Amino acid sequence: FVEHPTDKSNRPKKLDVPYSVLGPYLGELFLKAFVTGLHAPDERPTAQEWERALYKTWDLLVPCSGAKCSHGWIVMHDASLRKCPTCGEKLHGSMPVLSLRSESRPGQWTADGELAVYADGKQAQALYSWHVMRGAPRAEGADTTRMGYFAFHQGKWILVNEKLTSLKSPGGNHVPQGAAVELVDGAQFMLSSEGNGR
Template identity: 40%
Template sequence: MFLLHRHPLKGGKVHDLDTEKDDLLSMGEKAMFIEHPTDPANRPKLNQVSKWDLPWAGITKLPYTITGPYLKTLFDKVFIDGLHNPMQRPNAEEWEIALLKTTDLMQKYHNVSCEQKWYVFDNTNTPRCPFCNTAHKGTLPVLDLYYQFQETTWKPENHRLMVYNDQYLFQWHVNRNIARNEKLTAAQKVPVGYFTFFNDKWVFVNQKLTSLKDVTEDKEIPIGTMLELTDGKKILLSKEEGGRVIVVTMANK
């Protein structure tokens, strides 16, 4: 309800003419996700909802999948797999990780007539804002995070960072041993660099990383210098234990 401004179980299906009984059934024994992928019985009826509930009540235009891949997976576990089987529902830590990963997928949008201003990247090569349906203009760097599985083997972490003008990079992106939680030190909360669109190119400006390396070009990137982001480029963020590699994909080319 915080994210999508609608109740996940209160749809168009009526279980009993008695309002109190109907509410007990729809919230309990007969509960059904309003966006169940194979059973549309509880879809909201837009001709029965208040105008104040629009546009959020319109699940066709604004489906729960606009929250991004990480939260979508957990919503499936809660409202489909685990709705009547609590043991299948995700725990609090899974929610925290998914929410934090989702913030890294947020993309700033500059359509002045769009109320939202931000949206979650949908992992397509031609992204558009789901709220105003306007296509993104210009290239869009997408950074996939990798960790060192073995000495010569790097594996994807199922974690992406979207780039926008003046987006910051933090220690918790650089090193997988640093968790983004309440235990962060003051020093760990300080950005280590930032991304910007400069001279018609996307670049990363290194402010604090002592072992930043352009792996593709086999070139060290000292503090105070910048690195251009190009499609397919591999960048080592840190040589320390837990240090990550990012791989750049240029969407919307």
């Protein structure tokens, strides 16, 4: 592993794009597979861990606006990351990252995912059942009905409700289908009031 944290014997003189640009979920598994698990196969990540990390990383992808970018997407895992690690294109404007939380015990909410928000005129981040409900299937064959989408409207980021039946605003008011919730830093709102809702 050329990026081993202590063994630099395989490190190239120039490392243009480090593994860390893939974000925390995949980055952790790279270290687990190629450092702690290198000589200890039982310490290596399972296929299920890789799949989970890939899904979580997918939720952090935002499009790169660089016309000549060979990758086209950036893993938005760090708010201070303001340029594409591949082409160097600077990111403009704000891009919210939602912290998804689910109730592990009554009144106790635990972070269990993130969702990077984008909308660039051609495409926009969508909200699906696996974002709304903890434990909703996400693998092949999962329900891909769009529950809502994000937009940058009149200088504000909003979540437009398409199919959510119990979306509540930060003030606790019901947000009907067709209406929107503004995304404000620090605001907390309920995507679903069902038992496993986020």
